[in-house]
Amino acid sequence: xxxxxxxxxxxxxxxxxxxxxxxxxxxxxxxxxxxxxxxxxxxxxxxxxxxxxxxxxxxxxxxxxxxxxxxxxxxxxxxxxxxxxxxxxxxxxxxxxxxxxxxxxxxxxxxxxxxxxxxxxxxxxxxxxxxxxxxxxxxxxxxxxxxxxxxxxxxxxxxxxxxxxxxxxxxxxxxxxxxxxxxxxxxxxxxxxxxxxxxxxxxxxxxxxxxxxxxxxxxxxxxxxxxxxxxxxxxxxxxxxxxxxxxxxxxxxxxxxxxxxxxxxxxxxxxxxxxxxxxxxxxxxxxxxxxxxxxxxxxxxxxxxxxxxxxxxxxxxxxxxxxxxxxxxxxxxxxxxxxxxxxxxxxxxxxxxxxxxxxxxxxxxxxxxxxxxxxxxxxxxxxxxxxxxxxxxxxxxxxxxxxxxxxxxxxxxxxxxxxxxxxxxxxxxxxxxxxxxxxxxxxxxxxxxxxxxxxxxxxxxxxxxxxxxxxxxxxxxxxxxxxxxxxxxxxxxxxxxxxxxxxxxxxxxxxxxxxxxxxxxxxxxxxxxxxxxxxxxxxxxxxxxxxxxxxxxxxxxxxxxxxxxxxxxxxxxxxxxxxxxxxxxxxxxxxxxxxxxxxxxxxxxxxxxxxxxxxxxxxxxxxxxxxxxxxxxxxxxxxxxxxxxxxxxxxxxxxxxxxxxxxxxxxxxxxxxxxxxxxxxxxxxxxxxxxxxxxxxxxxxxxxxxxxxxxxxxxxxxxxxxxxxxxxxxxxxxxxxxxxxxxxxxxxxxxxxxxxxxxxxxxxxxxxxxxxxxxxxxxxxxxxxxxxxxxxxxxxxxxxxxxxxxxxxxxxxxxxxxxxxxxxxxxxxxxxxxxxxxxxxxxxxxxxxxxxxxxxxxxxxxxxxxx
Numbered sequence: 001x002x003x004x005x006x007x008x009x010x011x012x013x014x015x016x017x018x019x020x021x022x023x024x025x026x027x028x029x030x031x032x033x034x035x036x037x038x039x040x041x042x043x044x045x046x047x048x049x050x051x052x053x054x055x056x057x058x059x060x061x062x063x064x065x066x067x068x069x070x071x072x073x074x075x076x077x078x079x080x081x082x083x084x085x086x087x088x089x090x091x092x093x094x095x096x097x098x099x100x101x102x103x104x105x106x107x108x109x110x111x112x113x114x115x116x117x118x119x120x121x122x123x124x125x126x127x128x129x130x131x132x133x134x135x136x137x138x139x140x141x142x143x144x145x146x147x148x149x150x151x152x153x154x155x156x157x158x159x160x161x162x163x164x165x166x167x168x169x170x171x172x173x174x175x176x177x178x179x180x181x182x183x184x185x186x187x188x189x190x191x192x193x194x195x196x197x198x199x200x201x202x203x204x205x206x207x208x209x210x211x212x213x214x215x216x217x218x219x220x221x222x223x224x225x226x227x228x229x230x231x232x233x234x235x236x237x238x239x240x241x242x243x244x245x246x247x248x249x250x251x252x253x254x255x256x257x258x259x260x261x262x263x264x265x266x267x268x269x270x271x272x273x274x275x276x277x278x279x280x281x282x283x284x285x286x287x288x289x290x291x292x293x294x295x296x297x298x299x300x301x302x303x304x305x306x307x308x309x310x311x312x313x314x315x316x317x318x319x320x321x322x323x324x325x326x327x328x329x330x331x332x333x334x335x336x337x338x339x340x341x342x343x344x345x346x347x348x349x350x351x352x353x354x355x356x357x358x359x360x361x362x363x364x365x366x367x368x369x370x371x372x373x374x375x376x377x378x379x380x381x382x383x384x385x386x387x388x389x390x391x392x393x394x395x396x397x398x399x400x401x402x403x404x405x406x407x408x409x410x411x412x413x414x415x416x417x418x419x420x421x422x423x424x425x426x427x428x429x430x431x432x433x434x435x436x437x438x439x440x441x442x443x444x445x446x447x448x449x450x451x452x453x454x455x456x457x458x459x460x461x462x463x464x465x466x467x468x469x470x471x472x473x474x475x476x477x478x479x480x481x482x483x484x485x486x487x488x489x490x491x492x493x494x495x496x497x498x499x500x501x502x503x504x505x506x507x508x509x510x511x512x513x514x515x516x517x518x519x520x521x522x523x524x525x526x527x528x529x530x531x532x533x534x535x536x537x538x539x540x541x542x543x544x545x546x547x548x549x550x551x552x553x554x555x556x557x558x559x560x561x562x563x564x565x566x567x568x569x570x571x572x573x574x575x576x577x578x579x580x581x582x583x584x585x586x587x588x589x590x591x592x593x594x595x596x597x598x599x600x601x602x603x604x605x606x607x608x609x610x611x612x613x614x615x616x617x618x619x620x621x622x623x624x625x626x627x628x629x630x631x632x633x634x635x636x637x638x639x640x641x642x643x644x645x646x647x648x649x650x651x652x653x654x655x656x657x658x659x660x661x662x663x664x665x666x667x668x669x670x671x672x673x674x675x676x677x678x679x680x681x682x683x684x685x686x687x688x689x690x691x692x693x694x695x696x697x698x699x700x701x702x703x704x705x706x707x708x709x710x711x712x713x714x715x716x717x718x719x720x721x722x723x724x725x726x727x728x729x730x731x732x733x734x735x736x737x738x739x740x741x742x743x744x745x746x747x748x749x750x751x752x753x754x755x756x757x758x759x760x761x762x763x764x765x766x767x768x769x770x771x772x773x774x775x776x777x778x779x780x781x782x783x784x785x786x787x788x789x790x791x792x793x794x795x796x797x798x799x800x801x802x803x804x805x806x807x808x809x810x811x812x813x814x815x816x817x818x819x820x821x822x823x824x825x826x827x828x829x830x831x832x833x834x835x836x837x838x839x840x841x842x843x844x845x846x847x848x849x850x851x852x853x854x855x856x857x858x859x860x861x862x863x864x865x866x867x
Contacts (some may be wrong), residue, residue: 002052004059005029011197013336020197021049023341027066035342036069036351038243040278040310042343043199043218044079050198051080056235065240069351072242076846078235081201081219082191083120084227087178089127089484089689090205090760092154094224095161095168096620096693098231099611101863104626106610113609114866117167118233122186123158124171124178126451127689129477131410131488134447140475144174147477148599150686153619154693159605172596176478177414178204179211180451183295184324184418185590187217189317189334197337203230205760207302207782208512211414214295215320216313216343221302223786224760229858237848241307243278244269245352248285250361254570257422258293259510259530261360262300262415263368267376269304272356275752276781279306280352285360286311286345291320292419299415300512302756303373307781312345313338325587365548369514369527370506372653377527383544386525390504401443401497401505404544407490408507408523409444410482411473411531414451416510423455424576426473426531427464428568433539434470436565437556441541443494446472449481453589454581462580471538483511485663486687487520498522508537515657515756516707521664536563618678620693623764625859637854639793639824641772641814644744647735648703648720649711649808654749655756656783658708661688661701661765669718670700670732692761695768702765703731712808723809735769745769746812748803749776754783763790767857773814775826775840777802784843791857794843795824801838818853820845 007026010017023042026049027034037045048062056078064075086094102112128151133142148155155173162170171181188200200217203209207221222236230236246269252261269279279301281294289297294311301309311317313334321331338344365379370389377385383404392403401407416422433439440446448468450456456475459465468474480486487507489495498505499522506525507514514526527543537543539561540552551560595601606612613622650658665671665685674696675685688704691697703710704718712721713728721727722734738745747766753776754762763786766774773793787794795814797803809831816824822842829835844853855861 002054002059004052005049005062007049011337011340013333018192018195018197020337021046026062030063030066032066032069034066034069035348037066038245038278038280038350038352039312039343040218040243040280040308041065041068042341043201044077046199046341047079047201048077068240072353073240075240077238077240078848079238080235081119081203081230082198083122083202084117084231085178085182085186085202085204085209086121086123086227087127087206088123088125088154088158089692090224091123092158093692093760093764094205094228095158096623097228097859098165099161100622100626101859102610103613103622104863105866108867110867115232116165117231119167119231121168121231122171123169124175124181125155125158125173126177126479127484127486128154128173129449129479129481130486130687131447131449131476131481134445134476134488135472135474137469137474140477143477144599147173151690152603153617154690155600155603156605157620157693159603160607160611163605163607164609169594171593172600174478174597175593176450176452177480178206179208179299180414180418181593182212183215184452184454184586185593187212187215188330189215189217189313189321190330190337192333197333199343203227203236207756208299208414210301210308211295211299211418213301213308213310214291214298216311216317218308218310220308221782223763223782223789225763225786225789225858229862232862234858234862237846239845241276241278242353243280244274245350245355246279246281247283247355247357248281248289248360249283249357250285250359251288252360252363255365255567256363257425257530257532258296258419259416259422260366261293261363262297263366263376263528264363265297265358266300266304266368266374268356268358269306270374273305275305277306277353279309281309281311282345282350286314288360289316290421291316292421296415296419300373303512313343314345323581323583323586325583325590367527367529367533370525371514371516373512373514373528380546380548382527383546386506386543390525401494401503403504404525404542405503405505406441406444406508406537406541406543407494407498407505408482408487408509408520409440409534409538410447410449410487410507410509410511411534412447412449412481412509413483413511415512416531417451417455420458420577420581421573422510422531423459424462424464424573425568426535427459427462427468428572428576429532429535429566430467430471430473431464432566432568433535434467436561438539438553438561440471440538444538444541445487445490446538447476447482448473449477449479451478453478454585457585457589458580462576471535473535482507482509482519483513484689485518485520490520490522495522506543508534508543510534513657513756515655517705518657518663521706532567536566618675618680618694618697619691621695623695625857626863638817639814641744641746641812643811643813644746644772645723645738646712646748646806646808646810646812647745647769647771648731648747649803649806650747650749650753651709651711652750653752653755654708656754656759656762657756658705659703659754659766660759660762661698661704662759663687665701669704670730671697671704674700695764698761699765699768700732702761702769721808732769739770744772747771747774748806749774750803751777752780753778754780756780760786763787763792766790767792779843788844788849788853789858791853791860793853795840796843798839798841814840818842818844818850820847820850
């Protein structure tokens with residue numbers, strides 16, 4: 001520890017002393033007024049001060065970050081988060097990789113125990129529960145039993161991991177969603193480790209890790225690959241982020257929810273363009289936003305494109321810590337430390353890179369859809385947005401099901417279920433509807449999947465759960481469910497009706513994602529809405545309605561029911577929250593958070609240092625990333641991709657939902673055929689997410705989204721043209737043919753390639769298919785980093801050149817020396833033997849990424865260092 005600026009100091013709290021790295025002292029040594037630095041950058045600066053070692057963190061790095069009080073510094077730094085958060089979809093393959101690395105270490109005669117998390121890692125099992133049973137009192141129990149049955153191998157594996165690795169804890173299924181559990185229990189805001197006090201920070205293997213920024217904890221989503229490197233002691237290499245200040249003034253009007261606010265902010269920031277930037281909220285409007293409201297806003301940072309949406313510590317932070325059962329000693333530490341370090345919210349003008357402003361009183365009720373979370377739609381315009389996006393054929397309409405019918409209404413996702421105001425509002429809407437004798441339409445699949453058991457506790461205590469049950473919003477599980485595509489099957493008659501009439505039907509959910517093909521294969525229109533609006537649309541049964549003026553339905557006496565008849569007032573919501581949401585509730589529900597229920601406790605596993613791989617398992621397999629591992633890195637310094645074929649050409653905004661295997665496994669897909677060849681029936685396929693620990697399934701499911709569009713072929717879905725024979729076939733089958741012929745592959749794409757969730761398999765699958773490079777007009781931050789982490793070269797067009805120069809018949813050669821942000825030559829040979837040469841920008845951005853890429857990926861680099 002260098003401590004070049006002599007910033008290590010002592011903090012006294014109630015007679016107890018501890019050490020900390022003082023920003024004030026560092027500022028004096030540097031002659032810089034650090035009080036003007038945005039709070040999020042202060043957290044990064046403290047991290048550099050504490051980890052200064054002269055190697056990864058140098059004094060010059062500290063000086064460059066401190067200089068941002070006057071001018072932005074485009075400078076690479078090494079950042080060490082305090083901990084890692086994982087969910088099971090992304091967590092299982094991460095632990096599979098660690099287990100595989102241990103096997104390699106044993107095989108190579110090295111010490112397997114060197115492969116072990118060096119920072120605390122929490123994995124919350126929240127992505128595996130599916131809505132099979134719904135609309136009845138036994139739905140939760142049935143879904144839990146099915147979940148454990150389907151995922152027994154995965155859960156046995158995670159229990160092995162918990163026993164084999166130190167610093168690794170598993171929160172069992174049926175507890176809650178990782179981000180809500182993090183917000184309500186795991187996050188500390190300020191850590192005290194061996195007498196050294198510092199800000200709580202983290203990265204997570206889910207893009208919505210950003211939610212905890214609402215509690216003033218700096219964190220964001222990374223791919224499983226990058227998270228594994230952090231777990232194994234590697235710093236995150238990052239360029240100092242530009243911080244955009246977002247000033248909030250005024251307060252929300254009565255009928256407006258936190259969901260309306262975040263969808264509005266998402267639209268504003270997407271329009272502005274904040275990809276790769278920090279957003280930090282400030283202004284008097286924060287006085288009227290609870291931590292739960294702030295967490296809703298912070299949760300959707302991936303949707304508005306920012307690395308994170310940060311809220312400084314203030315009195316609301318302390319109140320939330322108290323409400324959620326944190327110890328009084330911690331609350332006092334947070335207050336004293338934040339004020340001492342200048343992390344406490346103040347009215348001082350900070351040195352933001354840019355500033356936006358929003359008057360909260362101008363926010364109106366909105367939704368987002370029908371395809372993207374940034375596509376804000378004012379409530380009166382929802383029907384118009386649907387009819388504009390999808391052609392309506394009146395001849396196929398019926399009284400029961402028609403274009404625009406809502407077939408899924410789901411209260412789901414930590415984005416909103418962490419916020420008592422919108423959950424209580426949903427319950428009050430249900431109560432008012434029940435009083436009028438109205439119910440959900442029979443074709444609507446209704447579900448309630450909270451992010452923690454506390455939600456059920458206060459809904460039951462208030463009596464509102466009974467009213468939600470009466471409308472079919474029974475508890476179906478504690479997990480992400482519909483928001484990640486685990487919506488389960490629709491009623492067979494409904495499915496048949498949709499297919500036979502080719503109907504365009506809708507899902508309305510309180511989630512954060514609504515990309516094509518994500519929610520349910522048959523729901524082409526998907527709208528994000530607040531929980532109370534989800535209930536209202538279940539009553540209406542269609543999105544072809546203007547809820548602000550049209551009657552929703554008729555009551556038991558035949559009278560029209562309008563939105564105003566069932567919408568609760570702010571005072572009603574507030575009074576209910578005050579009477580039912582208590583500190584004791586949180587303490588009780590999190591008291592035995594790692595114990596699990598009877599199903600979890602009965603799961604048996606074999607304890608060992610090296611995992612005993614079962615070659616017959618269809619869930620957990622030893623991947624072959626390290627089969628050709630070499631400790632010689634120089635061969636990767638020069639790129640020489642010769643006569644590569646184009647596997648696919650994609651347009652703009654291709655998301656990781658399109659790239660990564662997700663949702664249902666189709667029976668006739670390459671992954672489905674593989675599973676059937678193993679003797680597994682389609683009803684037992686489970687989801688791609690649940691089989692992330694088996695690379696044989698996942699590589700077959702890469703680019704397998706039913707809505708993906710490869711411009712090399714005329715049909716929608718996972719197809720391409722195998723150029724030598726001009727045959728149309730699945731992307732996987734074509735890739736395997738090319739691999740047999742030792743032909744390297746490239747993918748070509750438009751703008752914002754890789755937008756969406758931080759799915760590591762979007763990069764892992766790409767690498768396993770034999771793709772050596774992806775050439776795009778621009779990349780999303782996490783996916784670009786993940787490609788580098790798997791040894792796949794991300795490249796960007798220059799000088800106005802786009803994917804349109806290709807038709808797919810070309811061969812491509814890429815040559816040159818890998819230099820961060822440097823240029824590489826791309827030689828294109830067309831079908832008629834004519835050719836051209838263009839320059840591509842190399843998107844390996846930092847020296848650390850250079851090391852990883854030159855080693856063939858980050859895991860290979862770590863193994864080479866450990867062996």
